[in-house]
Every structure is written in C-alpha cells, then in structure tokens.
Amino acid sequence: xxxxxxxxxxxxxxxxxxxxxxxxxxxxxxxxxxxxxxxxxxxxxxxxxxxxxxxxxxxxxxxxxxxxxxxxxxxxxxxxxxxxxxxxxxxxxxxxxxxxxxxxxxxxxxxxxxxxxxxxxxxxxxxxxxxxxxxxxxxxxxxxxxxxxxxxxxxxxxxxxxxxxxxxxxxxxxxxxxxxxxxxxxxxxxxxxxxxxxxxxxxxxxxxxxxxxxxxxxxxxxxxxxxxxxxxxxxxxxxxxxxxxxxxxxxxxxxxxxxxxxxxxxxxxxxxxxxxxxxxxxxxxxxxxxxxxxxxxxxxxxxxxxxxxxxxxxxxxxxxxxxxxxxxxxxxxxxxxxxxxxxxxxxxxxxxxxxxxxxxxxxxxxxxxxxxxxxxxxxxxxxxxxxxxxxxxxxxxxxxxxxxxxxxxxxxxxxxxxxxxxxxxxxxxxxxxxxxxxxxxxxxxxxxxxxxxxxxxxxxxxxxxxxxxxxxxxxxxxxxxxxxxxxxxxxx
Numbered sequence: 001x002x003x004x005x006x007x008x009x010x011x012x013x014x015x016x017x018x019x020x021x022x023x024x025x026x027x028x029x030x031x032x033x034x035x036x037x038x039x040x041x042x043x044x045x046x047x048x049x050x051x052x053x054x055x056x057x058x059x060x061x062x063x064x065x066x067x068x069x070x071x072x073x074x075x076x077x078x079x080x081x082x083x084x085x086x087x088x089x090x091x092x093x094x095x096x097x098x099x100x101x102x103x104x105x106x107x108x109x110x111x112x113x114x115x116x117x118x119x120x121x122x123x124x125x126x127x128x129x130x131x132x133x134x135x136x137x138x139x140x141x142x143x144x145x146x147x148x149x150x151x152x153x154x155x156x157x158x159x160x161x162x163x164x165x166x167x168x169x170x171x172x173x174x175x176x177x178x179x180x181x182x183x184x185x186x187x188x189x190x191x192x193x194x195x196x197x198x199x200x201x202x203x204x205x206x207x208x209x210x211x212x213x214x215x216x217x218x219x220x221x222x223x224x225x226x227x228x229x230x231x232x233x234x235x236x237x238x239x240x241x242x243x244x245x246x247x248x249x250x251x252x253x254x255x256x257x258x259x260x261x262x263x264x265x266x267x268x269x270x271x272x273x274x275x276x277x278x279x280x281x282x283x284x285x286x287x288x289x290x291x292x293x294x295x296x297x298x299x300x301x302x303x304x305x306x307x308x309x310x311x312x313x314x315x316x317x318x319x320x321x322x323x324x325x326x327x328x329x330x331x332x333x334x335x336x337x338x339x340x341x342x343x344x345x346x347x348x349x350x351x352x353x354x355x356x357x358x359x360x361x362x363x364x365x366x367x368x369x370x371x372x373x374x375x376x377x378x379x380x381x382x383x384x385x386x387x388x389x390x391x392x393x394x395x396x397x398x399x400x401x402x403x404x405x406x407x408x409x410x411x412x413x414x415x416x417x418x419x420x421x422x423x424x425x426x427x428x429x430x431x432x433x434x435x436x437x438x439x440x441x442x443x444x445x446x447x448x449x450x451x452x453x454x455x456x457x458x459x460x461x462x463x464x465x466x467x468x469x470x471x472x473x474x475x476x477x478x479x480x481x482x483x484x485x486x487x488x489x490x491x492x
Contacts, residue, residue: 044126065199079159080176083116104230124148144206150215157222264351289366291315296373309439312384319359324396332406332488346474360388383455390462394469399427401476404487
C-alpha cells in the first residue's frame with residue numbers, strides 16, 4: 001500500500017500544471033540544500049578542533065553537550081516557521097477500502113524523511129567520527145549519536161503538535177515564541193540551567209545505554225499523539241462541518257465616499273478581518289511601525305544614511321508589500337464568480353490601490369516619532385512614503401498579474417508560504433533593491449538632499465501618470481484573466 005501511495009504522489013506531482021513552472025525554483029532550492037549540507041559537513045568535521053581551541057581546559061565532548069539546548073531550541077523554531085506536515089489528497093482514498101491508520105502512518109512516516117531531519121545528521125555523524133578517531137569509546141559515542149537521532153525525530157513530531165495547537169489562534173507564532181523566550185530566560189538568568197540539565201542528560205545516556213529508553217518513550221508518545229490528532233480529522237465530511245458564529249459587522253459606511261469602488265473596498269476589508277491569514281497579517285503591522293527600532297538606536301547605522309531609505313520603504317510599505325504581492329490571489333476562492341459579474345476590472349484594481357495608499361499614509365503618520373533619532377530620518381520616511389504611493393503601488397499591482405497560485409484564507413499568516421511563487425521573490429528587486437540602490441548612489445555622488453529629491457520626484461511622476469499606468473496594468477490583468485481562472489481552479 002505504501003508503494004501505491006508513493007506511485008500516486010509521483011503521478012500527482014508530474015501531472016500537475018505547476019511542476020514545469022516551478023522547475024527553476026526547485027533547482028534553486030536544490031542549490032540552497034547543497035549549500036547547507038556543505039556548511040553542516042564543514043561544521044561536523046571542524047567542531048572538535050574548534051571546541052579544543054575555545055575550551056582548552058574542558059573536555060570537548062562535554063562542551064559539545066552544553067550546546068545541545070540551543071540546538072534543540074533553534075531547530076524547533078526553524079521547523080515551526082518553515083516545516084509543514086506532508087500531505088496527500090486523502091479524500092478520494094476515504095471512499096475506498098483503505099484503513100485510515102494506513103494513511104496516517106504513511107503521512108507521519110513521510111515526515112520522518114524531511115530534509116530538516118537529515119540536515120543535522122551531516123554535522124552529528126562527522127563529529128561522532130572525529131570523536132571516535134580522537135580516542136573516545138566507540139560504544140558511548142554510538143549510543144550518544146543514536147540518542148541525537150531520536151531527538152531529531154522527537155523535535156519533528158513535537159513541531160506538528162505545537163502547530164496543531166497554535167493554528168487555532170490568530171497570532172499563531174506567539175505561543176512558541178513565549179515558551180522559547182521563557183526557557184531561554186530561565187537558562188540565561190541561571191534560574192533553571194537548561195544547558196547543564198540537557199547536556200548532563202545526554203552524557204548520562206552515553207554512559208548508561210539503558211537510559212536510551214527514555215527518549216524512545218518520548219518519541220513513541222509524540223508519534224501516538226500526532227496519530228490520534230490526525231485520526232480525529234480524517235473524515236470525508238470533516239471539511240463540511242460549519243461553525244455557527246455571530247458576525248460582528250463593522251461600520252464601513254466611510255468607504256462610500258470613494259464612489260464606485262466602495263463595494264470592492266468593503267469586500268476587501270471584510271475579507272481581511274474575517275479570515276485567519278489576512279486578519280493575523282494586520283496584527284503584524286506593528287512590526288512595520290517598530291521596524292526602525294531595530295536599526296536607528298544603533299550607532300553603526302547613523303553613518304549609513306542609505307539605510308534610511310530601505311527602512312522607510314519597508315516601514316511605510318509593510319501592508320503594501322504583504323497584502324499587495326498576493327493580489328488577486330486573495331480572491332482566488334471566488335475568482336470565477338467575481339469575473340462572471342458585470343464589473344469593470346479597473347474598479348476592482350483601484351480599490352486595492354486605495355487600500356494600499358491609505359496604509360502607507362497611516363504607517364507614515366505612526367512613524368513620525370522616529371524624528372527623535374534625527375530630522376533626516378523623518379524626511380527619508382516621507383520621501384519613501386511618496387515613492388511607495390507613486391511607484392511601488394503600481395509595481396506590486398503589475399506583479400500581481402503574474403500570480404497563478406491559490407491561497408487558503410483559513411491558514412495562519414506567519415511564515416506561511418502557500419501561494420508564494422517566483423513572482424513574490426522577483427518583485428522584491430524593483431520594490432526594495434532599486435530604490436535603495438538609487439538612493440545610496442545619488443547620496444554618495446551628490447548628497448542626501450539630492451537622494452531624497454530623487455525618491456520624491458519618482459513618486460510624484462507615478463502619481464501624475466497614475467491613470468495611464470492603471471490602464472496598462474488593467475489590460476495586463478485582462479490578458480491574463482482566463483489563465484488566472486484556470487490556475488485558481490486547481491490545488492497547489
């Protein structure tokens with residue numbers, strides 16, 4: 001049966017309309033994977049020498065175990081934001097005489113073959129070989145290596161447990177951040193020495209092989225919990241169950257002043273507030289407002305005036321970037337219905353434009369207190385806001401005409417890469433790198449005032465030619481209309 005599942009997934013992948021389009025991205029991901037493999041191999045073979053140099057008076061094996069707490073915390077965080085439970089199209093299988101337990105075991109077993117599980121081994125195994133070559137007892141090192149492999153699998157299944165619980169909240173990343181922060185704080189202030197406890201635990205396992213039963217038991221419990229959780233959800237009608245809630249209709253009458261685009265603005269605002277992914281994205285606006293605090297208080301950035309353009313564009317354009325790059329994929333669930341109505345596409349796009357402009361103005365106003373760090377910062381933010389309104393709004397709308405991936409709005413927003421394709425990566429070049437490069441070049445050649453003037457002039461030109469630009473963008477969307485309808489009708 002497992003062989004049959006693998007055969008089905010192989011056919012599903014290569015018969016999909018996406019695999020040829022994503023081939024360049026997949027090749028790029030392979031290069032990234034090879035890069036990380038090489039980095040971990042280098043770390044594994046050099047770690048023994050580094051530890052001897054850094055801690056000449058300490059046993060390097062003991063010193064390595066002292067870092068396991070940070071590795072576990074870092075690995076768990078990385079997996080939470082990047083790793084997803086592997087899925088397969090199970091609904092057609094539920095009508096067939098196939099046990100649900102077989103499907104669940106296949107999905108969980110497939111997760112054990114994740115790249116995230118293999119990557120640590122490229123450092124752990126070479127380090128173990130180097131330890132044995134340095135005279136350590138082979139049996140102890142092999143038991144220690146086996147314990148780390150089990151720990152990797154525990155982290156794998158623990159991540160899915162945390163994901164299942166946190167997915168119900170709007171800010172789904174907050175629980176794990178709070179837990180990790182508390183553990184790190186307890187260790188940092190020596191209230192509960194986690195580095196010592198975990199390091200001593202692995203050393204005890206290496207010296208007493210019978211203790212390996214403890215991590216094995218934890219692994220079995222994590223697997224069983226995941227199995228039980230998935231089994232509860234694996235029903236043919238599970239997606240048909242509806243939850244009756246009271247709708248809190250906000251007063252959106254203020255949108256009427258925008259005339260014929262008001263209905264679209266209302267739809268967008270309701271979509272943002274009523275769906276998990278878009279709603280949690282609005283809470284992340286706080287990051288855009290406070291983004292400058294990561295840079296401006298530090299003395300090293302005071303001389304790097306070109307950074308103020310980058311920070312200003314990102315800070316005032318945070319909503320523009322995060323919302324705009326997925327236009328019109330936000331409406332992919334009902335895009336066919338929308339396109340069958342007697343509406344003007346330009347009105348639909350103009351409503352998105354107005355929302356992005358309002359967000360830029362709002363974020364600029366909220367960022368005015370940055371004048372505390374110097375008047376040049378406020379001026380740079382103002383120029384960046386003008387550039388965002390005149391240039392980046394049009395760039396992001398034009399880039400949206402190439403979107404071909406459906407978005408599920410009931411998924412969390414933080415580090416959710418569903419709907420992300422090559423467009424979202426390439427659009428960053430004209431959005432961020434071009435204005436930052438132009439600002440830095442003019443600032444270096446002529447001066448700060450000329451660089452500010454350049455951003456303002458480009459922004460004003462975009463505003464002046466807004467109608468002409470929108471006509472061209474609208475035509476691009478109309479040309480891609482049926483390709484989008486076809487793409488949004490398929491599962492990613």
